[in-house]
Amino acid sequence: MVALRSAEKCGVLGLISRDGAAAAPVEVMGLKFPNRVGLAAGLDKDGDTIDALGRLGFGCVEIGTFTPRPQGGNPQPRVFRLIPHEAIINRMGFNNPGIDAGVANVRKSKTYRGIVGINIGKNKDTPNENAADDFLACLRQAYPVAGYIAVNLSSPNTPGLRDLQGAEASARLLDILKTEQLKLAAEHGKHVPLVFKVAPDLDDAHIRDLARVFLDGGLDGLIATNTTLDRAAVLDHPRADEAGGLSGRPLLQKSNEVLRAFASHLGGRIPIIGVGGISSPEDAREKIQAGAALVQIYTAFIYHGPKLVRDLARLLPLVVLTCLCGNALL
Numbered sequence: 142m143v144a145l146r147s148a149e150k151c152g153v154l155g156l157i158s159r160d161g162a163a164a165a166p167v168e169v170m171g172l173k174f175p176n177r178v179g180l181a182a183g184l185d186k187d188g189d190t191i192d193a194l195g196r197l198g199f200g201c202v203e204i205g206t207f208t209p210r211p212q213g214g215n216p217q218p219r220v221f222r223l224i225p226h227e228a229i230i231n232r233m234g235f236n237n238p239g240i241d242a243g244v245a246n247v248r249k250s251k252t253y254r255g256i257v258g259i260n261i262g263k264n265k266d267t268p269n270e271n272a273a274d275d276f277l278a279c280l281r282q283a284y285p286v287a288g289y290i291a292v293n294l295s296s297p298n299t300p301g302l303r304d305l306q307g308a309e310a311s312a313r314l315l316d317i318l319k320t321e322q323l324k325l326a327a328e329h330g331k332h333v334p335l336v337f338k339v340a341p342d343l344d345d346a347h348i349r350d351l352a353r354v355f356l357d358g359g360l361d362g363l364i365a366t367n368t369t370l371d372r373a374a375v376l377d378h379p380r381a382d383e384a385g386g387l388s389g390r391p392l393l394q395k396s397n398e399v400l401r402a403f404a405s406h407l408g409g410r411i412p413i414i415g416v417g418g419i420s421s422p423e424d425a426r427e428k429i430q431a432g433a434a435l436v437q438i439y440t441a442f443i444y445h446g447p448k449l450v451r452d453l454a455r456l457l458p459l460v461v462l463t464c465l466c467g468n469a470l471l
């Protein structure tokens with residue numbers, strides 16, 4: 142990230158990425174995305190690398206997760222590469238400079254023309270009874286500068302956070318946040334979409350109940366999915382037992398199943414951003430076919446670098462076309 146920022150500052154990134162990603166704009170949640178490929182939350186945790194990441198071709202950069210107060214996250218080591226599986230286990234624990242610093246960083250970004258999503262969470266020491274206050278504080282701060290706001294209910298690394306994904310708890314939270322969104326829309330004269338990010342570790346009944354909550358509550362968008370606690374696909378690896386969330390290739394199928402289930406319950410009424418395990422255009426095609434309107438990557442960007450961003454952005458318009466025709470050419 143330091144190298145990226147330096148390369149951007151001295152103009153090198155602008156030169157080497159001049160061809161950028163193919164422009165194939167798409168409108169989702171009322172926002173115009175320059176292409177369908179976004180960077181998932183958790184890489185630009187501070188939001189201070191937006192311009193450089195934009196140069197690499199991302200149509201959307203989701204920054205954070207931010208909490209109301211800054212926090213250091215879990216002790217290191219807290220990120221592990223499972224190289225043969227092209228996977229990562231992380232237990233970062235929302236290390237971040239706090240929402241105010243995040244918003245200040247967004248204001249400093251100069252050249253990026255894509256969509257900036259701001260991902261928000263709760264501080265580790267905030268009890269779940271008061272979680273809504275943390276989300277509200279972040280929502281208010283982020284609203285003026287965000288393209289959309291992603292409410293993270295699904296990190297496995299903040300104790301108790303995933304309990305907020307219960308149907309009742311998420312209905313209550315959605316109601317509180319939508320009420321505030323309405324007020325903020327009037328105050329700022331713009332509607333900033335509110336998106337929930339869910340875990341892949343949900344069973345069918347839970348997905349059905351959540352989908353009902355999201356439809357009834359008027360959620361603007363859904364991000365499926367975060368990392369998984371399931372280790373079935375990497376049991377042979379010596380790091381498999383590390384605590385945290387697993388991402389990358391081994392997550393693809395599980396994440397797709399959850400995406401497909403949400404898509405079938407939501408019936409196209411709430412757009413879905415598909416994330417989890419994409420490491421090739423073929424994987425992205427599966428996400429689109431499963432019901433995603435946009436995709437995001439994280440782990441495969443670590444393993445494959447910027448070329449993957451450009452390949453995905455270039456090929457996805459074709460993928461969508463072939464999906465619409467019901468004929469997968471890829």
Ligand SMILES: Cc1cc2nc3c(=O)[nH]c(=O)nc-3n(C[C@H](O)[C@H](O)[C@H](O)COP(=O)(O)O)c2cc1C
Nearest residue numbers: 181182183205206231367388389417418438439440
């Ligand atoms: C090191 C690391 C840190 C992450 N931090 C966050 C985070 O702060 N907030 C969040 O919503 N997701 C976070 N994620 C999850 C990713 O945004 C993404 O949902 C997940 O990794 C699945 O996508 P992938 O298989 O393409 O990596 C993190 C993932 C990794 C690998």
